[in-house]
Amino acid sequence: EAQVTQNPRYLITVTGKKLTVTCSQNMNHEYMSWYRQDPGLGLRQIYYSMNVEVTDKGDVPEGYKVSRKEKRNFPLILESPSPNQTSLYFCASSTNVAQETQYFGPGTRLLVL
């Protein structure tokens, strides 16, 4: 089954404690993204990657890191989380062709105390 998986689905943490949210896709997609979704603000792209070892900043990259060492995995790293990073996070993948149908993971709900 074609899918994007994220872990964990829910996470409560404290300010400053480093965390990683994993994302994996089994569709051999080149393009992968991380988004955060906040009420009234829609989906905002944090980082994206067009292929292995290629990553670029989206619209809201501050406070986040990513890596793309393998095609299927695209982890999101919060080195020192802060309360303003409390949000719903989605990972997504697509091919690199112009008609990009994005497939989204189920989401990770993060609360930073």
Place this chain on the structure above:
Amino acid sequence: GQSLEQPSEVTAVEGAIVQINCTYQTSGFYGLSWYQQHDGGAPTFLSYNALDGLEETGRFSSFLSRSDSYGYLLLQELQMKDSASYFCAFRSNRDDKIIFGKGTRLHILP
């Protein structure tokens, strides 16, 4: 900058037709996409317009006019299960960023 504008809420009656508009600002993009998101769920792809005109997929259709920087999603024969948020989005052909609108919440009345 690059942005998309859509109404925050739309209300329609079951069985009717509703149109959700999207105006955008960009220096260049590949095409306009539409996604549906139910409460508590992940966005799912609905439709894509690379060229001007109408694309039809079952009860859903999407339209794009590049000269007017405008598109819309048309939902016909509305069903209660269509109650959801709808997002328009594009991928910039300058830097490959993907930008989403803030979403339109569709309320359906019985």
